[in-house]
Amino acid sequence: MPDKLNTVDYQWFLVRTKPGHEQDLCTRIERGKGKIRNILEVYCPTNTKVYVRRGDNERRLPLFDxxxxxxxxQGALVDFLRDNCPDAYLRYNRKRTPDEKATACTIPEAQMRAFRDYNENYADKVIVLERPYSDYAFNTKTDEPNEIVRVIDGPLAGQEGYICRFHKKRGLVFHVQGMIPGSWLTVTYPNVSDLHVARLHNAEGDRLSIGTEKGRAVDLLVGILQGCGYGERTQAMLYELTERLAADxxxxxxxxxLDKQGEKTLSRRLSGLTAGEAGLLTNLARYEHDAPGYVKENWPRLVLRPFLTPTSGIAIEKxxxxxxxxxxxxxxxIRKxxxxxxxxxxxxxxxxxxTTAYYAHIGMTEGNGIVTFFANWDDFLREYFLTAGKANEKLVSGEQQKEKLIESFRNYAPTLYKVxxxxxxxxKAVQDxxxxxxxxxxxxxxxxxxxKDAAKDRLVNTCVRICKEINTTNHLAVWRRYLRTVWLHN
Known part of the structure; x- marks a missing residue:
């Protein structure tokens, strides 16, 4: 670490003193460094877990005795210690051969920075785990990937990791750089509810995407059928196609x-599906084969497609x-x-x-000079309308309880709270x-x-904001599951 004239090297040196005299040495160096050139900083790490009690007082002990x-x-530090701290001296590396020249023990700047970062921000808050970080990506009990979040603020700001359960508590598992370059420690912050975090979409297997696979397959078929002009016959054709695919x-x-039966437009649309879309339909057919009647039972009526879907069904002009x-x-x-x-x-x-293209589906009715736009939030709002009394008040408007934020719409989905x-x-949220x-x-x-154009924009933008707020918070997990019926996440 050369100075401006490139004539000296600043390095982190390890200085030895008598046990218990660490703070005294730091105080002397702090007082003297303003008078002596080339001594920039002194650091005495403390162990925040170990305390010594003397009467009613507690004091923090040095991490390295x-x-x-x-x-x-090196020259400035040696001179200072000789003149001001006779009981302190530089620590030297052990010589490996008799002819080897003794060298002072130094710590590279990058390692020192990582060490200080960990000691000051993490040491008293996290637990070191034995398994590698990648082992915490998947929950073997639920057969689902663990959720991924990023810490927004505080000493752990910017850290990303998995939400995992340890002894019924939800902890944040992340990794930090070790003292050796290229090494990493896997650690957990035991209570993630203490942190302000944002949920990240798992690009290789997100819970929301996995949970909407069958819904996306059904919606894909519905969109194709409506785009082919089946109109009121769409629901009957949906059941017929899934049953035929389940059989073969x-x-x-x-x-x-279909081509032989004269359904040429539908045949062309289905034959032009991408590999991913074809895979969705095949997986749905397999499930229908193993559980006959699954589609009829779970999609008993088709009124308006879910608010956000990955396919339009009908081609949108350039x-x-x-x-x-x-x-x-x-x-x-249908709006992109x-x-x-x-x-x-x-x-x-x-x-x-x-950035992913989705398609918003909203209905429009007109009468008596009034235009009404509406979006299908049927299952999500049904669950909301089932709440009442104190439970509803806590869900919607709850703020804090015992100095912790309540999992309410007010705290984590402000747009929905306003609606x-x-x-x-x-x-407005309208029932029935x-x-x-x-x-x-x-x-x-x-x-x-x-x-009406401004009203249409307002409805689409408001619903999109609600979807994003619920999807990105690590809270409101139950409502994120219900969101799967509103946003068929790709």
């Missing part, structure tokens, strides 16, 4: 049969962001929405940002919204015909 670290040039897991054979599809009782507007997420790649231990509580909010002969629990907004 009899040692302090000094950033200086060959998408190519199904396309040939240069346009949306398309309309006429239903019997309403008009469906680009969503940027922070993602993590466990195999590479790298993070980044990914549910603010009387001035344009977007009438759509023809059916009812849905929806997010809705009303406007005049002149302001």
């Amino acid at each position: 009899g040692y302090v670290f000094v950033l200086a040039t 897991l060959s998408l190519a054979a199904l396309c040939r049969e 240069g346009k962001d949306e398309v309309e599809l006429q239903h019997k009782d309403f008009t469906e507007i 929405v680009n969503i940027t997420e922070e993602v993590y790649y466990p195999s590479r231990q790298e993070d980044g940002k990914v 549910l509580t603010d009387t001035d909010s344009a977007v 919204f009438k759509v023809g002969e059916d009812t849905l629990n929806v997010m809705a907004v009303k406007s005049s015909a002149q302001e």
